[in-house]
Amino acid sequence: MWVLFSLSAAFLAAVVVTLSKAGIKNVDSSLAFAIQSVLILIVSWSVVIFQGNLPDVTRIERKAWIYLVIAGVITCLSSLCSFYALKLGAASRTSSLDKVSLVFSITLAVIFLKDKVNWQLIVGALLMAAGAIFVVFSSDITKKEEKAPASNQAQ
Incomplete structure (x- = not known):
């Protein structure tokens, strides 16, 4: 089952690159990422709430919090770099090198x-x-x- 989800993620990532490249033509790459991030926040928390996992937030250990927060910051930096590269270069080239x-x-x-x-x-x-x-x-x-x-x- 993990293979199906991995392939789905890869396909969806390709769709995101295509849509993002089309969307940032006349928009600052950081602003475009910020807009998408708000939507990611809304959708991801909606899924957590829908699945009934919101109470699990209080059970996360301190060490896990630290890793998740650091990973979140690095995810933002990675995405900002990806969006800027996408703004400057062709989608096929930037996503390939990524x-x-x-x-x-x-x-x-x-x-x-x-x-x-x-x-x-x-x-x-x-x-x-x-x-x-x-x-x-x-x-x-x-x-x-x-x-x-x-x-x-x-x-």
């Missing part, structure tokens, strides 16, 4: 969470990172090739 986070996630999970790794995980992560980087640079090559004939014709 996926290099997989390598960072695996590395941090091994170091801090003691996750186990095997050669398939390492090769897969490296292939995904290489693929993301390839997508980013192939877009640059395509743009250079598109510009080259136009400049040759002008001469």
Whole structure:
């Protein structure tokens, strides 16, 4: 079941990138993120209330609170960076490079969470990172090739 939810998250993230890129054309990236954050806040707390999990807030341990608050701040910083990158670059390029986070996630999970790794995980992560980087640079090559004939014709 986790695979279905992971794939759903990936698809929805792609939709978010597409809609966000369309929405920030004439809007400051930080303002766009703030608008989305308000909606995220409303929807997420609505889900918690609907599921009846609101009383569980009082049962969260102090250490968990600290981790969740730090993760929340870092999530905001990550999203602000993503929105700014999206404002400056093509959606296909910025979202591809963002996926290099997989390598960072695996590395941090091994170091801090003691996750186990095997050669398939390492090769897969490296292939995904290489693929993301390839997508980013192939877009640059395509743009250079598109510009080259136009400049040759002008001469």
